[in-house]
Amino acid sequence: MKEVKVFLNESEMPRQWYNILSDMPVPLRPPLHPGTGQPISPDDMAAIFPMNLIEQEMSPQQWIDIPEEVLEKYLIWRPTPLCRAYNLEKLLGAPVRIYYKNEGTSPAGSHKPNTAIAQAYYNKAFGIKRLSTETGAGQWGSALSMACCMFGLECRVFMVRVSYDQKPYRRIMMETWGAQCFPSPSDITETGKKVLAEHPDSPGSLGIAISEAIEDAVGNGDSRYSLGSVLNHVLLHQTIIGLEAQRQLEKIGEYPDVVIGCAGGGSNFAGIALPFCRDKINGKDISIIAAEPSSCPTITRGPYAYDFGDLAMTTPLLPMHSLGHDFVPAPIHAGGLRYHGMAPIISHLVKEGVIEGRAYHQLETFDAGIKFARTEGFIPAPETDHAIAAVIEEALRAKEEGKEKVILFNWSGHGLVDLASYDAYLAGKLFNYELPDEEIERARKVVGQYPRP
Ligand SMILES: Cc1ncc(COP(=O)(O)O)c(C=O)c1O
Numbered sequence: 498m499k500e501v502k503v504f505l506n507e508s509e510m511p512r513q514w515y516n517i518l519s520d521m522p523v524p525l526r527p528p529l530h531p532g533t534g535q536p537i538s539p540d541d542m543a544a545i546f547p548m549n550l551i552e553q554e555m556s557p558q559q560w561i562d563i564p565e566e567v568l569e570k571y572l573i574w575r576p577t578p579l580c581r582a583y584n585l586e587k588l589l590g591a592p593v594r595i596y597y598k599n600e601g602t603s604p605a606g607s608h609k610p611n612t613a614i615a616q617a618y619y620n621k622a623f624g625i626k627r628l629s630t631e632t633g634a635g636q637w638g639s640a641l642s643m644a645c646c647m648f649g650l651e652c653r654v655f656m657v658r659v660s661y662d663q664k665p666y667r668r669i670m671m672e673t674w675g676a677q678c679f680p681s682p683s684d685i686t687e688t689g690k691k692v693l694a695e696h697p698d699s700p701g702s703l704g705i706a707i708s709e710a711i712e713d714a715v716g717n718g719d720s721r722y723s724l725g726s727v728l729n730h731v732l733l734h735q736t737i738i739g740l741e742a743q744r745q746l747e748k749i750g751e752y753p754d755v756v757i758g759c760a761g762g763g764s765n766f767a768g769i770a771l772p773f774c775r776d777k778i779n780g781k782d783i784s785i786i787a788a789e790p791s792s793c794p795t796i797t798r799g800p801y802a803y804d805f806g807d808l809a810m811t812t813p814l815l816p817m818h819s820l821g822h823d824f825v826p827a828p829i830h831a832g833g834l835r836y837h838g839m840a841p842i843i844s845h846l847v848k849e850g851v852i853e854g855r856a857y858h859q860l861e862t863f864d865a866g867i868k869f870a871r872t873e874g875f876i877p878a879p880e881t882d883h884a885i886a887a888v889i890e891e892a893l894r895a896k897e898e899g900k901e902k903v904i905l906f907n908w909s910g911h912g913l914v915d916l917a918s919y920d921a922y923l924a925g926k927l928f929n930y931e932l933p934d935e936e937i938e939r940a941r942k943v944v945g946q947y948p949r950p
Contacts, residue, residue: 503581510737526950547625571611589893599875600910621650627720630724631657652677654671656668661678661701732842735767739772746905758884758906766907773905785851787853788854788883791930797855800818804821816841821944830915831862855887865885881908
């Protein structure tokens, strides 16, 4: 019988995360203090994050031990299986072997708990009692709610109003794990009250929700803010995905020609890709592709610049590909990919030619997701559909060129709480959104006000 899944024993799970900062051919530019234009110091971030995570954010150490308490929680669902998509291969009829890392097996349904667990642990170890965060469609909010529950922390999630109303199931997951979930804009922060006074029917945005969560955290001595993507320490925690995949491929004598992930803020893509970026930096010939929406083409069309991570300009200036911190993406269903910026680490590796971005339209991503569901069975999250669209494109290219290829991708989450989006797609109610050139010009003007990286 053909082998479909490659497992690691629990004892084979990696015990360290990989920090690519130590291997960068050209060092990463530092985040800047918007007031002084100087690199920020750990103290500048102390009111927002606990010092142990700030140290990790800035650490040059190549390998960082995963604490025993975090390993214990990871073992609830890790190591995740590496699966071969034989049925998708058959449909495509291409000379490729497609492997995917199934991160949808976590209790919250995506890769997000890999960092949520670690962040809850470090905050608890630092004496923090409560975490606040934002969430769009709810994947991140639910992952952090679960992690806080496991480490005995209170959790408050500001969920973008329109999703709060339209997608109640993620909110119910958060509440089941004991978190409080507020529709954002809310009436419990000054930011929220101000928005509501001007726009009582505001549908909310990720920008408003981030500002509310930071305000909620900073006003209180034993609470902190938590972010589910973009930052170095978040990407670090996700590297367990790629490290496991390397061990699993090694077991069956395979090595990928192409590594693919979808990219919103860059964390799940980094998780699968960074260990392979290390190999590429050390001479391996391999394509590493980040798949993003054409309606929010941060890597493929956004200028590389210093910009803020949020609408209210409360974060430091980050060196990244950005469509402008005030950019409001079209209402595509891949809510986790509707972000104006991109992780500085990923942006830097794009500039250095290690990683390549590709953009896909909403309809082709759902088509790819449906092909996957109808061959492999699992229904992917709309974000994951972008990675699958890139996999299919690469497979068909290999067929045209008559080249054999091994493709590895990150199956970042399941879509069982996003079925309304498949319903809309199947009913012909979804559209493509091409971003006009004027929007890119506008982005250039926004970031033109800040120092150039
Ligand atoms: C399933 C899934 N994949 C991908 C993403 C994109 O985020 P990131 O780029 O940080 O992995 C999200 C974000 O919510 C998600 O829920």
